[in-house]
Amino acid sequence: MASTAQNTPFIKQFASSDKRIRDKALDSLRTFLSGRSSIEEIELLKLWKGLFYCMWMSDKPLVQQRLAVDLASLVDTLRPDVVLPFLDAFWKILAREWGNIDALRMNKFLYLIRQYLFASFRYLSRHSWANTTAITGCMDVLAATPLNPTDPKIPNGMRYHVLDIYVDELDRVDADREGKMPLEALLAPVRALDMESKTKAVRKSAREVLTDERLKDWNKVEEGADEESSGGAAVGAEEDDGEWGGIDD
16 A cells, blocks of 8 residues: 555645646545555555645645645544554654755645644544543654654754644634533643753743643633643743753754
């Protein structure tokens, strides 16, 4: 499947300016992926390498945005056992290729990341936030790559962008504040970044997420939330107390 997935015509057709061709390619890829109950990591990485370059080659803002949305919609068609490996491969390829993305192309990849973070949260919300295994697995994926606190191979630019949009995408998924979102679990990789990163600017960005005013709305409706979690979700956001401040970017 690996070579087949990367070289199949419908992969290249995603970058077409013709909407009919893109829609046909999306339907083909959905069918291709939805029929798989498991896919090896190497196959998913090769698939995502192909999809990365489809995004790379796409031009015109509307085409780029539509392609990003279409690619993110693939998460909804995957079988449960494939979702987390698929997301993991997405983040790994973006991290590997990040340094090659030039300034003219960066915006469309930032938009793609936004769509994938939203798709991840939306996937979890569709189980009414009750699937703790899926939540833990999804947070582990984020902690392993885009929000990894210690791996020097992960570009800080990716970390900053994911942190910048983190609460935005939670807000999109639960705009009505229904009170079911397990906020503490969803903030776990951000909290780890705040506590473990050796880069002061990264810790500062993580702390800004944890103290975002919008989190108070969720904390007010969380059942059984204690004062520590409802005081602005600032766990791990203590002052440095004069210790070494890490490396500034």
